[in-house]
Amino acid sequence: MANIRDVAKQAGVSVTTVSRVLNDHPYVTEEKRLAVEKAMEELGYYQNINAIHLSKGETRLIGVAVPFINHSYFSTLLNGIADQALVRDYNLVFYQTNYQEQEERKALEALKRKQVDGLLILSRASGWEAVDEYQEFGPIVVCESSNHTRIPCVSVDHYEAFRFGMRYMIQKGHRHIGYCIGRMNGTNSNLREMAYCEELEFIEEPYRKDWVFNNCLTIEDGKRVANEYMSLEERPSALLITSDQVAAGFRMEAEKQGIRVPADVAILGFDNHPIAEALDLTTIELPLHEVGMSLVEKVSSKNPTSAIYPFELVERGSV
Amino acid sequence: MANIRDVAKQAGVSVTTVSRVLNDHPYVTEEKRLAVEKAMEELGYYQNINAIHLSKGETRLIGVAVPFINHSYFSTLLNGIADQALVRDYNLVFYQTNYQEQEERKALEALKRKQVDGLLILSRASGWEAVDEYQEFGPIVVCESSNHTRIPCVSVDHYEAFRFGMRYMIQKGHRHIGYCIGRMNGTNSNLREMAYCEELEFIEEPYRKDWVFNNCLTIEDGKRVANEYMSLEERPSALLITSDQVAAGFRMEAEKQGIRVPADVAILGFDNHPIAEALDLTTIELPLHEVGMSLVEKVSSKNPTSAIYPFELVERGSV
DNA sequence: TTGTATGCGTTATCAT
DNA sequence: ATGATAACGCATACAA
Numbered sequence: 001m002a003n004i005r006d007v008a009k010q011a012g013v014s015v016t017t018v019s020r021v022l023n024d025h026p027y028v029t030e031e032k033r034l035a036v037e038k039a040m041e042e043l044g045y046y047q048n049i050n051a052i053h054l055s056k057g058e059t060r061l062i063g064v065a066v067p068f069i070n071h072s073y074f075s076t077l078l079n080g081i082a083d084q085a086l087v088r089d090y091n092l093v094f095y096q097t098n099y100q101e102q103e104e105r106k107a108l109e110a111l112k113r114k115q116v117d118g119l120l121i122l123s124r125a126s127g128w129e130a131v132d133e134y135q136e137f138g139p140i141v142v143c144e145s146s147n148h149t150r151i152p153c154v155s156v157d158h159y160e161a162f163r164f165g166m167r168y169m170i171q172k173g174h175r176h177i178g179y180c181i182g183r184m185n186g187t188n189s190n191l192r193e194m195a196y197c198e199e200l201e202f203i204e205e206p207y208r209k210d211w212v213f214n215n216c217l218t219i220e221d222g223k224r225v226a227n228e229y230m231s232l233e234e235r236p237s238a239l240l241i242t243s244d245q246v247a248a249g250f251r252m253e254a255e256k257q258g259i260r261v262p263a264d265v266a267i268l269g270f271d272n273h274p275i276a277e278a279l280d281l282t283t284i285e286l287p288l289h290e291v292g293m294s295l296v297e298k299v300s301s302k303n304p305t306s307a308i309y310p311f312e313l314v315e316r317g318s319v
Numbered sequence: 320m321a322n323i324r325d326v327a328k329q330a331g332v333s334v335t336t337v338s339r340v341l342n343d344h345p346y347v348t349e350e351k352r353l354a355v356e357k358a359m360e361e362l363g364y365y366q367n368i369n370a371i372h373l374s375k376g377e378t379r380l381i382g383v384a385v386p387f388i389n390h391s392y393f394s395t396l397l398n399g400i401a402d403q404a405l406v407r408d409y410n411l412v413f414y415q416t417n418y419q420e421q422e423e424r425k426a427l428e429a430l431k432r433k434q435v436d437g438l439l440i441l442s443r444a445s446g447w448e449a450v451d452e453y454q455e456f457g458p459i460v461v462c463e464s465s466n467h468t469r470i471p472c473v474s475v476d477h478y479e480a481f482r483f484g485m486r487y488m489i490q491k492g493h494r495h496i497g498y499c500i501g502r503m504n505g506t507n508s509n510l511r512e513m514a515y516c517e518e519l520e521f522i523e524e525p526y527r528k529d530w531v532f533n534n535c536l537t538i539e540d541g542k543r544v545a546n547e548y549m550s551l552e553e554r555p556s557a558l559l560i561t562s563d564q565v566a567a568g569f570r571m572e573a574e575k576q577g578i579r580v581p582a583d584v585a586i587l588g589f590d591n592h593p594i595a596e597a598l599d600l601t602t603i604e605l606p607l608h609e610v611g612m613s614l615v616e617k618v619s620s621k622n623p624t625s626a627i628y629p630f631e632l633v634e635r636g637s638v
Numbered sequence: 639t640t641g642t643a644t645g646c647g648t649t650a651t652c653a654t
Numbered sequence: 655a656t657g658a659t660a661a662c663g664c665a666t667a668c669a670a
Binding site: 046047048049050051053054059061064068069070071072075076078079082083085086091092093094095096103110112113114115218219220222223248249252253274275277278279 | 365366367368369370372373378380383387388389390391394395397398401402404405410411412413414415422428429431432433434537538539541542567568571572593594596597598
Binding site: 001003004005015016019022023047048049050051052053054055056 | 646648649650
């Protein structure tokens, strides 16, 4: 592979001049520029990007740590991230963490070792301290409802969204309300739990453990919940469900088994994924594509700030 | 940022020795190793990965060009790719091309400029020549049914899968068969078209342009097709549909409008996505996760070969 | 077992 | 307007 020195020699100029034409710098005569271009052509020259990275100390790469990709919540975020990265001329390197701290650490190390200029964490298993520890090595933005003052977060306010959903159900006359959650111990899940408990307290209803369904991420999980729901002695009349995917699985399975939505049980999803419209699911729309774009904006600034995006109720026929 | 020379000086050894302990090379006394480790600790040293890349001439990065990510076909492939990349200690850089030749070119250029050691193309708008042109710069594997002898392909045999689907419908007594396609001019779409025409000829039925539905990628597209279907003067009794997503949209909308599946129209999806089970969709299962893993295996070998993965009929209640 | 010197390919500083 | 030279940080052939 021909390098910049070969080109310089071939063109009868210095490497500096070659570098100048490469980077469209001023102060190079048309004559020399042509000579350089001719030499590049002849030698089949192209720049080695690693050398540029080393020399410049930046890679125009943004790392994205995501638990798994084949999940509409994350892939929608990623779509927004990719769109904005394109605009800002960044490329993306992708770390599938599967909620393993060890894999999240790899992404953080990549930032430290200058593989990427910044890091986006879409969800995490590691504690805040682990993340905080790496902030000195470059901008990090987390996609979570912010309650950490030192780490920039861009997200929807999951706490408020969930509380809004609860109040909506209450206003519709429901008092026996259950809910589904993605995984225990996630930040967003904790916020939902908190909102749930507070609203329950508000209407003076007890917390019933068997009305809380854990590990709900996929359509299949929704089906599973439907079956668990049916085997309940006492059933809630309303359910707030992790996502539209899970809500869809729930609705399809429940109706197959003769449960009527919303007559027997009202359900509310989150995201406003196309599947929600197809299944006539009332849902709380989260602007995930926008959040994704915002994440890239934030991480590409020297001092990222936090931002919270609004949600919106989309009323359909499941409540 | 402390570099390897600083560590060497601090430890009172040469850079070579430091490099040796960094890379677990033999021939370094325990004493010096300790001194080096101590120095690294004191200076807060860590390796700069770009320097390693430049020096070694490899990045352990694999590029993945994908039209868009928020689509279950691609995100399932990507999930397999990421899983296998993890095993083989590769990271992934992600190029969202949106079927723009210009963006695909960027991914190819990244290979040429040594940003990535190999490139995976999940689907493309560019011609074979454009891809072929870059093969000299590193391994490229395309996720398509192979008919190009020079470019390695790993995929499901979409032609055979579609033909199999046609024969299945025919065997079920259908003679008026239509189909949905993702986009015209895609390799896989062309193969499906070919299989469709051949089987039509086989049963001596005419090709009816209004029974072929283009641009079908999402649930919404399925709904649209259902409406187009209903406005048809003469309707086919069976439909082969791009993917389970589209088939799901079709079924939901059609049934909402009083069309019975499979009594009025039999439908067959592809992929065996969870939504297919939820909606009782007969489908042709494609081992996309495996294909994804295989893509990484192939691209990480010096001379990638092609491979075709088998499909499997999953009979449910939509045919 | 250890160190010296050179290569990797580019950008940036500074002098001219 | 142009060029010599020093970074950038690491790996490695070769010598010792």
